[in-house]
Amino acid sequence: MTKSTKVFSVGEVAKRSGVAVSTLHFYEEKGLIHSRRNTGNQRRYQPDVLRRVSVIKAAQKMGVSLSEIEQAFATLPNKRTPDKDDWATLAKYWRVLLNQKIDYLTSLRDSLTGCIGCGCLSMKHCPIYNPDDMLAEKGTGPVLLDQAQED
Amino acid sequence: MTKSTKVFSVGEVAKRSGVAVSTLHFYEEKGLIHSRRNTGNQRRYQPDVLRRVSVIKAAQKMGVSLSEIEQAFATLPNKRTPDKDDWATLAKYWRVLLNQKIDYLTSLRDSLTGCIGCGCLSMKHCPIYNPDDMLAEKGTGPVLLDQAQED
DNA sequence: ATAAAACCTCAAGTAAACTTGAGGTAAAGC
């Protein structure tokens, strides 16, 4: 079996993945992607870096932070190039997170008009006032609003 | 009709709304909330500030930035205290946004395992690689990935 | 009447996720 030896320069990866060169440097510094150097000290990337970058971008779209992505990537094999199953495992994990996020936003949507629009602000079951936030990025905790409001 | 004259100190608002005093100062500086001052130059808030803060928090949970919240608040009446209908209008506007967000996350979820898990990375219809991002916070635009990937 | 708690302003610090710039080297095109 002939191993593919195609490698990319940082500029090529930038073009193909749609992120800036500086971002690739940054991701490398953070340990999210890796490169070898050629004789002239320039970065040379294996093709799988494209998948990594895509996954980073996808995860960010779901609201996952870079450090969380880093943690998730840490579960990937580091001795070999991650394969289909490795990525599928990651995907499965994030799917749960996405489901939670979707559920949360849905409940927020469904109570939005009612809660914001109505006069009552001492809600017991409204996610706007009672965030059981697995999701609030750095939630400040539950809120206590009483009947002070009377517009 | 007796007008309610109840006002709150910044500390009271902080306690009732669950945000820090410094955050209230900050929101005021940003023009998101307003206060009068007493003779000793201390902030005194009308009760409706509590609703405002709650709405800010709710909007943030949906992923709306403070400046977008500011824009939305700008549509509220500034001569009178916003009423039920004013807030309902806001809520209706954000509901659309929430729906888009939910739809996007749903499509992301539904293609997550397939796209990340499979070998193909030159997807045409996958939101992971083809973000028609009304949602990506500051999207870098569409991504061009070709068949370079072959793990 | 005093001490403690709450408030005030303004400047500076923090974290995340990058970008920009300076000063210099390597590779590619003609």
Add this chain to the structure above:
DNA sequence: GCTTTACCTCAAGTTTACTTGAGGTTTTAT
């Protein structure tokens, strides 16, 4: 061979959304 383009490193700047701290005043409780 020379010039333009791409890279390199490292430091510093940017934005968002706040927090922390210093130095000083006002309220509140005893």
